[in-house]
Amino acid sequence: MEKYRTPTLPRVYKQMSQEAYDHTAVEDRWQEAWADADVYRTPDEVDDPTYVLGMYPYPSGKLHMGHVRNYTITDAYARFRRMCGDEVLHPMGWDAFGLPAENAAKERDTNPRDWTMDCIDTMRSQMRSMGFGYDWNREVTTCTPEYYRWNQWLFRRFHEAGLVERRDAEVNWCPSCETVLADEQVEGDDELCWRCDTAVEARELDQWFLKITAYADELLEDIDELEGWPNSVRQMQRNWIGRQHGTTLTFDVSEPGGASDGREEATEPREYGAVEAFTTRVDTVCGATFFALAPDHPISEALAAEDDAVHEFVHHEADPDGDEPNGVETGLTATNPVTGEELPVFVADFVLSDVGTGALMGVPGHDERDHAFAAKMGVDIEPVIAPTPDGWDGESVPDVPDVSEAAFTDDGVLVNSGEYDGLDSETARERLTAAIETAEQSVQYQLRDWGISRQRYWGTPIPVVHCDDCGPVLVPESDLPVELPEFVNTTGNPLDAAAEWKQTACPACGEPAVRETDTMDTFVDSSWYFLRYVSPGLADAPFDRDRANDWMPVDQYVGGIEHAVMHLLYSRFFTKVLADHEGLDHREPFTNLLAQGMVQLDGEKMSKSTGNVVSPQRIVDEYGADTARLFMLQAAQPERDFDWSEEGVRSTHRFLARLTDLVEGYAAGDVATGADRTTVDDYVADEVDAAVAIAGAEYDDLTFNVALREAQALVGTLRSYREHADPHPEVYERGLDVAVRLLAPVTPHLAEELWETLGRDGFVVAADWPAAAVDRETVERRRRLVKNTREDVRDIVEVAGIDDPERIDVVVAPDWKYDALAIAADSDADNLIGELMAEDHIREQGDAAAAYGQDLQAEREALSETLSGDEEYEALRAAAWLIEREFDAPVVVERAGDADPDTAAQAAPGRPAIDIAE
């Protein structure tokens, strides 16, 4: 990489006032310089870079605050890792297919492609102006044939792997968007379209499905391994997959002999055969007192065709969304496979055809919903499970419980169940499943196969041709991509209206045939885009296998919680399929996931419709990108919601102005420096190291707010240093240098500017992360000692009513006390005093040693390591100026040996003696 040379521009900041710096000039300058030097490029040869990724946006037109937060987090982390010496992969792209583009195109009388590309240009330049450091050479745009041909290619691969299915399916249809919606795109109890809030209807259509259910078990079980993911997301995925272990068993359903149901004449009783039901509680089977079918169960539909009451119920009364369980008696009976009892069969609206088998045995004694239904319909309620008695012997049969008022739904002991009486629920389930001829253990999932067909234009054409003779035929690999035709502005599906495009020849037989006019769900695009960044231009495969195996998985993924289920689950599914069929070495795409919180305004989600939005553009214009970025990251932990605050932004901006002033002033030689190193210099040097130790660990942990607090505090310390002392040039310059580097991941433009002002070579982007000379533990002990000591001095001055202290002595405990403490902390001897006195230099202290030994003995359990005597002495000496400044009196920090013995005797490790002279 070529070394960057400072452009021969005029210095872009003039005389910096304390109130402002010329953020626009600074930001433009460095954005240009970064681009010229290509500093964010990740070459293909790089070995296993740290892969940092923000969820790519839908190009809706302009960046909003949610984007800015998402990408600021990602960018700061990427920059931090880069400064730590990692190779970093930090790409960006566009989720460029989707419905809004079609709507926008219609409104503006243009086409989705042009509209989308315009939006992308706008947003890309906004991202540049925010200073996000992406490798734009790896940009992917899903609406280009170069990208979506691989969706089609993958569709073929999935098909070869037996993971594609075409079937007639009832789908969610949004009449307003004129499109099919995934279950996840239907929101709330009212079943509204996620985009336009229109009530969703049902339609039957031929649909293409990806068989994600084939991976249901693995998708569920591997969630346990995703330790870098938030629990909430993991749990949402578990719920979504919804695996349940139970039993399927059949009930023979028939018309009772001789029963008249109003049909013309008595015929042979009809047989409906064995109807399968699923239950998790087969132990309650003897308590089944009715059988219920979903309104759209085949038997229900057959009955509705000839029975007015059933017809009326199925088509008019059934209200699956209501709270009340409703049903109609059919006159049929179902035979309980265990008891042989004939149970009445109902069609009931609380039975759902897509749960279990769409048919269930009703056990009102042990299921709340069945209980409510039975009570309403006058069906018997039989108890067959008793609560497990305290101290139950494992075999005796308990008393039968009363379930007339409420179902008993826990596991317990079987009663009223003949030979199964006295078994616990779990054993009974095993025995019954084995004993009932038609029963089998069964696993049910809530997860459905993924219907990817969309009746829209702006998506990936599904690469299929329909031939009268051959049926649906996949477009051969050599004919890919199937490119979208020109957009036709029409009310229905534009692909249907593209007559010329639609007509083709069957790849199998060569006869005239028509193209599939559906396009793919855009979640297909986003299920593998993170792999495309690895080799974005690759012409013969979706991704370079070897490089993907080296670079994947994504180390840190950042995005909104709204993608907790769909996008993240589909991406996991794709990754597993690619592992099984395309030689990918990884079975999970994202090692660590951060779901960032919302940026709110007055406690409310920012929303265009209500107009309570803050425009990132305005903030950048007014305060600069660095201010916006810093404010966002210091305001809260990244996963939390926080309120946008104009005051907070202003205060952040002032902070950056102060920092600029500080560095400027030094570089201009305006700071009087002292040649000899003093204790104040030591204090500042220590604090610089402290800031490094803490900020580094916090950046690593993505707790930017804590890291930045430390960086900002350091700037404050350096300012007081300049005010109250003649700074030592080395100490001061290192402080400024470190402050700039600690802020560089978050305020990259200003950091570059100040880095240059300090006379450093190269970009701060590429600078090394500073190294700390202390560990965090020591920092914290030191700070605690200083803080406690200062508080003690204040306490004494106040409580003793000392108006004007003349001199303050601070005396560190004698070394033998530190030794005694160390021995005591380590010791588990019964006689601590004895152990201490075994040490000559402690025993020599006589009564003092005995007294201190007593103290140690008393709080023995609470003893822990402290700083050494030397360390305490140094820390207090370095901090003495703080006390001097506060009380305007000289402070003398002494070792015990040099101090007044009476005072020194009061000192203990962690707690120096204090003597204040009035």
Add this chain to the structure above:
RNA sequence: GCGGGGGUGGCUGAGCCUGGCCAAAAGCGGCGGACUUAAGAUCCGCUCCUGUAGAGGUUCGAGGGUUCGAAUCCCUUCCCCCGCACCA
């Protein structure tokens, strides 16, 4: 209902995993002081109660328990937020 996450000082919010250094970080608000003609900004303190030498008392939703010791561990209970849900 099930599952997940929470309830900390005037507010926001850290600490809780790995109990003691915790009357409990930090910020905001409030109070006092410095600087200033003033305001703003900035800086230095204070901000549970009592206290004439660094002390004592009462606190971390409520109640119980474990422990020498609990904001931190365990049990019970109440409340809040999020996700799923007539799920058989």
